Amino acid sequence: MTPVTVRAANTHKAMEELLRRLGPDALILSTRHVDGEVELTALPPDAEAAPAQPASFAQAFQREAVRPAPADPMTALARRLLLPDGLAPDPVTRILVAGPPGAGKSMLAARIAAQLMLDDPTLRPQIVAPRPAAALVEDRLRGWARLMGLAIDRPTTMQAMYLPDPAPHAPQIVDLSDIPADAPTLTARLVETAGAEPVLCLPAGLHPSRTARLCRDWQAFAPTVTLTGLDLWWPERAELDAIADAGLKLTRIAAGTGLVRSLSRPAASDLHRWATGWTPATAAAAG
Incomplete structure (x- = not known):
């Protein structure tokens, strides 16, 4: 079957197009950056090479004897849920952090800033936390920003609608914690910046129906x-x-209480580890 190749401005848009065309179980063959864009090549999930006709019974028996064991049930889940192994993250320009109350959005914004600075010491992230009105109390995000030697901008929601484009050395991290009602509208406006990444912050242990509802609510932004x-x-x-x-x-x-080294990229090994806490029936059904 002929592979399908898509190009987009960043990985998230390319993955979104592959999802639309081939579904979540597409088999990704390669990823690369071409002329400032991300190029993904994939096969449909049901694509298989046509088996060669065996010349004899002995050959057929030998091929059957070495047939690989069924894939681990976590493999299918990992393919649907995680980015392909080896896919490098896109350069970040603006990150918009949204999610339900109590999910840890402000802490996540601070942790992302710390991670960016560790990965590239020349960066000075700009932390932006829009507010509905005048801020009357000190907030934790401002304290975390000070620990990293960063300032925090607290524009009103209307001012945030007209945020200037981020500078190359100062990616913006926008914490939408204080404006839940306006978060979708502001995201729709700010996500148009090249290299912008909406992030849906969810606490582990949230009821699955609540998780599903939140994912559907934010699905249009491909976070x-x-x-x-x-x-x-x-x-x-x-x-x-x-x-x-x-x-x-x-x-x-994200795990732990600190800012540094508290974020990691999940892998199939994490799914296997989490599955040790699932019931046997649930783990077996994961594929």
Whole structure:
């Protein structure tokens, strides 16, 4: 079957187009950057090479004897939920952090800033936390920003609608915690910047139906998903299915209480580890 190749401005848009054309189980063959764009090549999930006709019974018997064992049930879940192994992250210009109350959005914004500075010491992220009105109290995000030597901008919602484009050395991290009602509208406006990444912040342990609802609510923006609170409990299979069923990718997991080295990119090995806490029937059904 002929491979399908798509190009887009960034990985998230390319994955979204592949999802639309081939579905969540597409087999990705290659990823590369071409002329400032991301190029993905994939096969449909049911594509298989036509088996050669065996010349004899002995050859047929030998081929059957070496047939590989059925794939681990976590493999299919990993393919639907995680980015392909070896796919380098896109350069970030603006990250928009949204999610339900109590998910840890402000902490995640600070952690992303810390991670960017560790990965590239020349960067000075700009943390932006829009507010509905005048701020009367000190907030935790401002304290975390000070620990990193960063300032925090607190524009009103209307001022945030007209944020200037981020400078190359100062990617913007926009914490939408204080304006939940206006978060979708502001995201729709700011996500148009080249290299912008909406992030849906969800706490591990959220009821699967709530996870599914939040993923559907934000699905139009094609956000990546970050699960927080992994030091408290591991996500259940139904939570992960809800994310994958919405066509979203889990790209970060957060654990612990510190800012530094608290984010990581999930891998299939994490799914196997979490599955040790699932019931046998649930783990077996994960594929």
